[in-house]
Every structure is written in structure tokens, then in C-alpha cells.
Amino acid sequence: MLSFLGRRALYMIPTVFLISVVSFAIIQLPPGDYLTALVTRLEAQGETVDQTQLEGLRSRYGLGEAFHVQYWKWISGIVADLDFGQSFEWNRPVADLLADRLPLTIALAGATVLFTWLMAFPIGIYSAVKQYSVGDYVATTLGFLGLAMPNFLLALLLMWIAFSTFGLSVGRPNPVTFAIAIGVLGTAGTAGLIRILRANLLDELRKPYVVAARAQGLPERRLLVKYPLRVAMNPFFSTVGWLLPSLVGGEVIVATVINLNTVGPLLLSALQSQDMYLAGSIILILSVLTVIGTLISDVALAWLDPRVRLRTGR
Amino acid sequence: MTSQTNDARVAAPTGLEVGESVVLAIDDLRTHFRTEQGVVRAVDGVSLTVPRGKTVCVVGESGCGKSVTARSVLGLVDPPGRIEAGHIWWRPDPGTAPLDLAGLDPRGEPIRNIRGNQIGMVFQEPMASLSPMYTIGNQLTQAIRLHVNLSAKEARERAIAQLVRVGIPQPERRFDAYPFQLSGGMCQRAMIAIALACDPALLIADEPTTALDVTTQARILDLIRELQDETGMAVMFITHDLGVVAEMADEVVVMYLGTVVERGTVTDIFERPRHPYTQALLESVPAIGRGDRARLRTIAGMVPHPDDRPTGCPFHTRCRSAMPGLCDVTPPAAHDLGDGRVAACHLLDPDLPPSPTPAVAPVAIEITEPDHAVPPDPQIGDQPLLSVRQLRMHFPVTKGMFGRVAGHVRAVDDVDLDIHPGETLGLVGESGCGKTTLGRCIARALDPTGGQIHYQDPAGGRPVDLARLTNTQLHPYRREIRVIFQDPFGSLNPRKTLLQIIAEPLRNRWSGRADSAIEDQVAEMLRRVGLRPEYMRRYPHAFSGGERQRVNIARALITNPRLVIADEAVSALDVSVRAQILNLLRDLQDEYRLTYLFISHDLSVVEHLCDRVAVMYLGKIVEQTDTGALYAGPRHPYTEALLSAVPRPDPRLRDTGARIRLGDDLPDPADPPPGCPFHTRCPHRRLTRCDTEAPRLQDVTAGHAASCHYAGELALAGAAHTRGEHGA
Ligand code: SF4
Numbered sequence A: 001m002l003s004f005l006g007r008r009a010l011y012m013i014p015t016v017f018l019i020s021v022v023s024f025a026i027i028q029l030p031p032g033d034y035l036t037a038l039v040t041r042l043e044a045q046g047e048t049v050d051q052t053q054l055e056g057l058r059s060r061y062g063l064g065e066a067f068h069v070q071y072w073k074w075i076s077g078i079v080a081d082l083d084f085g086q087s088f089e090w091n092r093p094v095a096d097l098l099a100d101r102l103p104l105t106i107a108l109a110g111a112t113v114l115f116t117w118l119m120a121f122p123i124g125i126y127s128a129v130k131q132y133s134v135g136d137y138v139a140t141t142l143g144f145l146g147l148a149m150p151n152f153l154l155a156l157l158l159m160w161i162a163f164s165t166f167g168l169s170v171g172r173p174n175p176v177t178f179a180i181a182i183g184v185l186g187t188a189g190t191a192g193l194i195r196i197l198r199a200n201l202l203d204e205l206r207k208p209y210v211v212a213a214r215a216q217g218l219p220e221r222r223l224l225v226k227y228p229l230r231v232a233m234n235p236f237f238s239t240v241g242w243l244l245p246s247l248v249g250g251e252v253i254v255a256t257v258i259n260l261n262t263v264g265p266l267l268l269s270a271l272q273s274q275d276m277y278l279a280g281s282i283i284l285i286l287s288v289l290t291v292i293g294t295l296i297s298d299v300a301l302a303w304l305d306p307r308v309r310l311r312t313g314r
Numbered sequence B: 001m002t003s004q005t006n007d008a009r010v011a012a013p014t015g016l017e018v019g020e021s022v023v024l025a026i027d028d029l030r031t032h033f034r035t036e037q038g039v040v041r042a043v044d045g046v047s048l049t050v051p052r053g054k055t056v057c058v059v060g061e062s063g064c065g066k067s068v069t070a071r072s073v074l075g076l077v078d079p080p081g082r083i084e085a086g087h088i089w090w091r092p093d094p095g096t097a098p099l100d101l102a103g104l105d106p107r108g109e110p111i112r113n114i115r116g117n118q119i120g121m122v123f124q125e126p127m128a129s130l131s132p133m134y135t136i137g138n139q140l141t142q143a144i145r146l147h148v149n150l151s152a153k154e155a156r157e158r159a160i161a162q163l164v165r166v167g168i169p170q171p172e173r174r175f176d177a178y179p180f181q182l183s184g185g186m187c188q189r190a191m192i193a194i195a196l197a198c199d200p201a202l203l204i205a206d207e208p209t210t211a212l213d214v215t216t217q218a219r220i221l222d223l224i225r226e227l228q229d230e231t232g233m234a235v236m237f238i239t240h241d242l243g244v245v246a247e248m249a250d251e252v253v254v255m256y257l258g259t260v261v262e263r264g265t266v267t268d269i270f271e272r273p274r275h276p277y278t279q280a281l282l283e284s285v286p287a288i289g290r291g292d293r294a295r296l297r298t299i300a301g302m303v304p305h306p307d308d309r310p311t312g313c314p315f316h317t318r319c320r321s322a323m324p325g326l327c328d329v330t331p332p333a334a335h336d337l338g339d340g341r342v343a344a345c346h347l348l349d350p351d352l353p354p355s356p357t358p359a360v361a362p363v364a365i366e367i368t369e370p371d372h373a374v375p376p377d378p379q380i381g382d383q384p385l386l387s388v389r390q391l392r393m394h395f396p397v398t399k400g401m402f403g404r405v406a407g408h409v410r411a412v413d414d415v416d417l418d419i420h421p422g423e424t425l426g427l428v429g430e431s432g433c434g435k436t437t438l439g440r441c442i443a444r445a446l447d448p449t450g451g452q453i454h455y456q457d458p459a460g461g462r463p464v465d466l467a468r469l470t471n472t473q474l475h476p477y478r479r480e481i482r483v484i485f486q487d488p489f490g491s492l493n494p495r496k497t498l499l500q501i502i503a504e505p506l507r508n509r510w511s512g513r514a515d516s517a518i519e520d521q522v523a524e525m526l527r528r529v530g531l532r533p534e535y536m537r538r539y540p541h542a543f544s545g546g547e548r549q550r551v552n553i554a555r556a557l558i559t560n561p562r563l564v565i566a567d568e569a570v571s572a573l574d575v576s577v578r579a580q581i582l583n584l585l586r587d588l589q590d591e592y593r594l595t596y597l598f599i600s601h602d603l604s605v606v607e608h609l610c611d612r613v614a615v616m617y618l619g620k621i622v623e624q625t626d627t628g629a630l631y632a633g634p635r636h637p638y639t640e641a642l643l644s645a646v647p648r649p650d651p652r653l654r655d656t657g658a659r660i661r662l663g664d665d666l667p668d669p670a671d672p673p674p675g676c677p678f679h680t681r682c683p684h685r686r687l688t689r690c691d692t693e694a695p696r697l698q699d700v701t702a703g704h705a706a707s708c709h710y711a712g713e714l715a716l717a718g719a720a721h722t723r724g725e726h727g728a
């Protein structure tokens, strides 16, 4: 188990390195650099540019030098002092911006995972155990709807309901809009998870060991929880890994509609306005969080499933 | 449930009585599956009794409903299956009234108290029948604590005692092992420990040894018998293997298409079968040690699917003595023949006017002159067609964080083998011995690690070393050496028609050739293997296992090969269909002058089909000689043990002859034992040389090679036996 953990942790290092290189390449993609853009913009506004300040920035980021030098300056700044660079659009350090936005995003992600689990778990079990019952059909249909409905539509719908019932203003973030965001973001994931859980559980229920356990006189409920469910649970942990990227993707629109201060809209605007350091940093952080999420889900899987734990050690 | 008092006997319409000596009585049981396509009557009027303390074997081919019958007893039939009618009288204790299990709610408390407590059950796939998520100990203590009120600690002690009882070495360590860390045999022992944890009055064993090696099977059968002697439990043993029946049964129930066609004592059934199906079934089994290489008698056609059951007698479509106008209209009643014998056939009806066909004659068979008494092909003994020298196939075992190569599994280790044109060479051994890998190396589906495979086209041409050829160079030889695979279901692409499947090897090379020529060739091939040419536009799912295996054979032979490697080609087939395929393989061999490498774990089939046999153990050939010599007088202790483990379809041989049981499972092939690789299990091992010095494969007598230091001096028992007068 320990060697398994160690190996997984070690595998993370090259992955994260590659991600950072790619993120940095994204920063470098637009022609010119952000100082040139800054100068142009300031001059367009009729302001003068402090040459010494410019020079300072230039040397700090190694602008105009080779890719690997610039990369090294960027990454060593991040690793050593958590200095992600300066946001050109907001004229603030990227680190500050992220500190504002990231907690809410992570809280949203965590709450969404919880929501997904709490919804998918009972419904998935119910539709598998009562396959082809009315309840199963209802759950399956709702699941399809949940998968097919665009997020922003759902968000608008829920906002409208909240607005007309509670009389809440749309513009300001509050617990209700937060809950709506969770509902909207979690719906597709929940629907997907219900389908996976149902299919897995149906597969497991047909395995010989279920009949064998029944032949020992095990009551149905205990049997279900102890044997097939434990195997069918695996996808719940894999969600941790893939949830974050898909969440941020979906969140961009939803958070814009609902007006939540999360990372999604920030990333979108950073990309639009070529705010390179901000965009690159967000991509980097999200990717690293995803890698960590995957690691956590792998470890959870290994802990839960002796086949993973004992077979990979060899 | 039942209102009968102790001495009341429950009389059923079939005259079935639940006396005190009976622990289980199934009376006219009907278990049906209501599907969208209609009702499948999987069990359709089965009656049988299990006497207290005795073993009843329920035997039949796949789809005959034997497993569903067994599951019905415990209410374990999966939906949409349901017991529609009939009774299952359960009387664990002669002092109490019988209870009708068929009337219990399958999800209710009463049946749960019987499951695992009064009736234990063992299944076919030991590995899959244990949950991979929990340790053996966890599952065993759970089974104990479900029915017995014990503390966790007491349950653990009892569980370990139970593991000892089923012969699991190092029980404390195995208690904490997961099923996938144990071998199949060990898992089956653990399953038996679970099934018997609460000392049930009846053990239902559903094909418990089918998935196991013959050596393991022998020990599991021994174990069940010992435990039965010890506890006095009754056993209901479901199997398709008549050899196992002869070894285990006190009474036999023969099933066909959801009905019981005949039941009686084991001697009656094997020596005086009365029902045409029982007779035909017994004759389609090649028995080991008879030295009998005649064509097998077969049952025409195949078992119909239970959802299109013939009217009248279910067997009439395949029965040679079927009487038109009677058998295909009226289902025969079960006739009581005295002494507890019952058979369902119109021929046995005393009121029927005597028919021209005698009732007892083996009638349901297709007899062709045994054309194989002819002396072996004069070509044999010439230049070998294929000669394998020092062939090695090692698979690396990786370990640790960076996939460091920690060792090698020597799946094939220094094998020498000659195959002569026109002969059939059998390759036998337990699973994991490397026989399949060897076959795949010869077919060059694998790239051997070392050694040579010399191939000499008898029609001329220079010998080539197949082991050294590149893929492109191999191309012409891929048409000369073909493989028939084991699994008739997995090996055919479901999205292709038979025409596409069979013509595939031709198209590779002759893409420019006219399609009609290929079609003619495929049609001809289909006819050769006993399928109708019209089938060529159909997809494999429309065919049964036996027919698919014919398709596989057609695909192998379409290129007109020299050498055909048949890897467990008949293992997945039912007894009656297997006989048809074995006969077909022989006919084709004569017709096309084929040479076979026949890989199998089934020693009776190998004896029936092969001219010479090579025995493999841990990647090495340990003995190699003519079939007759090997079965009559093996020279290697491993061969002796293999032969002794094969169950014989003759109940009178049950307690005769030496019984050699191999201890322990196969050693780790990545870390073979020093000295003689077999010394860890060899009953004849001597301390002087066996564990230090590796024996070499050398001739003991002319043409009989064995790799044992004492091959010349040991007196080993073969499989030959004086055959009684039973049979035709
Ligand atoms: S009843 Fe007729 S068809 Fe059936 S087994 Fe007897 S003879 Fe054959």
C-alpha cells in the first residue's frame, strides 16, 4: 500500500511539470508580450509610461529572453514565493485575485460533489434493485433530461423560479444563488453517476458471488450493501478526479448567469483580454488540483478495493 | 405450512413418497422463465428424491435444467424465473413433518434460515462465487454467525477449524487472504467450508469441479466424500461429467430438456440403462484406459433450446427409436421399473404392443464402421513435419516502482518435440503448465524467446526455422499451420457472416480473386464440416456451441493446412456434441491428410484421438511416447498421478486401483523448485537426488521418453483396466 502511494505521488511530479510547461506555453501564445500590450494601452489613453518601471518588469519576467529562461523565472517565482505574476487587466497580483475567487470555487466544487453523491446514491441503487419498475423509469427519464438540458437554461429556469417565489434579486450573490449553482452544476453529474451506478450495480447483481451469498442465507439488504454495492461504488471516487475541470467548464456560463464570483468567469475574461499571466495561472492551478483529485480518488479506490491494492503492489 | 403429522406420508401424483429415509423430495417441479419472447420452461415436471446420507447425481447436458432445479430448492432462481407448480419437500429431521420449500417466499425469513444452515450450496466457479472485496475469513465467519450465535472471536476459531477441516494448509494465514490470492482449488475448498459451516443436512453441489484441473477435481471429490462420511449429510451433485457421476453417485437422475428421463441406482444406470437417451449418452463418452480408438457413437443433432421444446417426448427429435405418431404427440409417462427405477419412454410402457425395435438395444446412435482400426499412416516415422528444439518462451515479471524485471515465468522451457506428418500428437498437463503457450509459439502467435521450430513441407521445399522468420516471411506458413480455438462463443466475430469469417484467411492473399470462387470454396468447406452451405450469410449468434465449433474448424481448414493446432477444441462442448466434433476431426484428418497437435486437459479425449502424447509440467515435457504405452505403463510419476485422477465412467472401478492424489498446487512458475521440478508434489521422490539434480528427458525404452531419475525402476500404474461387459 505504501509503495503504491509513493509510486502514485512520484508519478505526479512529471505530470505537474508537463502541465506547467503547457500552461506557460499558453501564456506565450499571443504575439508580443503583455508589457507591449500594456504600453500600447496606456499610450492610447494618453498616459506616459515610466521607462524604469517597465525595465524592472521586463527583467523580472525575463521578457525577450528564451522560452526556458522565461519559464524558469515564472515557475521559480510560483514555487518560491507563490508569485503568479501580475494581472494586466485588473492591475493586481494574480495571487490576490485568486485568493478572492478560489475559496468560493473550491467550496462550490466540494458542495457539488456532495450534492451529486447524495442524489445519485439512493436513486441509482433504487433503479438497479427495482429494475424496470415505475420508479426506475422515472429516474432514468429524469436522468436523461438532466444530461441533455443545457446548464445555462437550467440556471435561468431556477433563477426565475427563485426570483418569482422568494423575490430575490438576481444580481447579488447569496445562499440561494449558491444553492442554485450547486443544483445546476450537479445535475449533469448526478444524472451521469446514476446511470453508471445503476449499470454497475446491475452487472454486480448478476455475479455468481451474489447468488452464493444469498445461498448462505444472507438477508437481501445486508447482502446488497456488503457485496455488490461496495464494488459498484468505485465510480463515486473517480468523480473526484474528473469533477473539477468539467465543473469549471460548466461554471463559466452558470456563474455568469447567476453572477457568482468564482474562477470560471475570471478565466473567461482573462482569455478574452489576453491577460496571460492570469489565464496561465488559473489553468495551472486547476490542472494541479485535478491531478491531486485524481490521486485522492486513486488512493480511495485502492483503500476500498483489495484487488487494486494488492495487485498493483507486485 | 404443511399439516402432515410425523407418520403421514405425502403421496404425490407420481407416486413419490416423502418417507423418513428421504431428506429432500422434489415433486413435479415446474420452474418457468417468463420472457418477452415467451415462456421458457426450464424445469418442466421434475420429480426426484434424495435419500438421507446418500449422494444423488443429477446429470444432463447444458440447458437440461439441472442447475435451475438445484436453485429452485433454495429459492435462488433469478427473476424472471419462478416456481410455477410442484412441491419441494424438505425433511431434515425424520422426526418432523416435511416442509414445502416451493411454498416459501424466496425473500422471506423461513427460507433464509434454511439456506446455509440446513442446506449448503457450492457453485461452479469457485473464484467468482467468493466476493473479491472481502477476505476468506470474513466471508466464512459471516456464514457462521448468520445462523449460530457466536462472538466474533468464537466464530473466528470455528472458521479456522473449518478451514482445517476442508484441508486448507496454513489456515491462519489463509483466513486473511483474498480469494484472488488463492488458486481455484483452494477457493473451492473455502466455498465448501462456507457451505458446511453450519453442518447442513444436505449439500447441493452445482458442477463444483467443472472449472478445476483434473488433479484438483479428484481431491475436491475426495474431500466431499470424506466430509459426507464424517457428517452423514446427503449430497445433491449436479454435473455433466459421467465419470464424476460414476465416482460419486449412489443414485443418478438423468435430465433432458427440463424433464427427468430416467433415474435409478448408479449401477443400474451405468450397466442397464433403459432410456434411449441414457444409453446414447453413455456411449458417446470416450472412457479412459480402454485403448479404444473406434469412432464414437453420437447422438444426432443437438439439444433444442428450452424455448422451443418439441411436442410429445422431448427427445423424439434425436431418438432413433422414436415411434412416429406416438412419440411426437404424446409425452411419455414416467414408468416405474421397480427398485426405485423410473424411466420416461413409451418403449417401456407395458400396455404398448411390442414394437419391432427391442427396448433395451442401444438405439439412439449413428454407427459407422470404425475405420480407424487401419494401421497408422505409412508416412509416420519419416521426416518429422515439425521439429521443435530447445524452445523457450519466457515472460518477464515486473516488480516495484519502475517496472524492474524481477524474474521470468518460464512458460515454455527447453522443449523438444517432433510431430510427424499425418499423426495426432496430444499435449496434456494441468492448467498453467505451458501447453497453450507452446501451441501459440508453434503457430507463431507469440515470438519465442529462444530455440528453433523446424518446419518441413512434406511435399518438398527446404526446411525452415519458423522461430526466426519475420511476420512477412511467415505469411505462406500461416496458411499451412492453423489453429482451432477453444471458446466457440468468443472466437467468432459476431458482426461478420460465416462467409466473411471463413473466407478471411483467403482474402488476405487472394484479394483479387473472384468472389464466387471463394464462395464456392466456403460452401464446400461448410458441407465438409457438416453445416449447410445456405448458412453462409448468417451471423454466428444464430448457431449453437457445437455448430460454432464446426465454423471454427472450417475457418482453420479453408487454407488447406498441413498442421492444425487444436487448443482445447472440444472442452466447452456438451458430451453428445463433443463426440460429433471428435468424429469430425478424425474424418477430416483422413480426408485432408492433416496433422494435429491436440492440446487438452482431458485425458480420455486425448487417448481416444491421439497417436502419441506429450505430458507437460511447469513448461517442460516430462514424458512423451505412444498413446497406448503411456496409458498402459506411464514412466513418469506425474503422468501416473494425472491418469489416476481421471474419473472413470464405470461405477465398479470406484474403489479399485491405486489412488494417487497430488498434494499442493502448482509451484510458482516464476520460481520453479530446484532439482526435479516435480519433486514438491511427487509421491515417489527420493531425498538422494530429486531435490538437487534435475532429471533429463531421455528414452526409457525405445520411443518412450521420461524425465525422472527413477523412470526405469519405478512400477507405476497406468489407466488400463480389464473392461467389463457393460455397454453394447
Ligand atoms: S418416448 Fe419415443 S422418442 Fe422418447 S425416448 Fe422413448 S422411444 Fe425415444
Ligand code: SF4
Pocket (backbone or CB within 6 Å): B636, B637, B638, B676, B677, B678, B679, B680, B682, B683, B684, B685, B686, B690, B695, B707, B708, B709, B710, B711
Ligand atoms: S525425479 Fe524424483 S521427484 Fe522427479 S519425478 Fe522422478 S522420482 Fe519424482
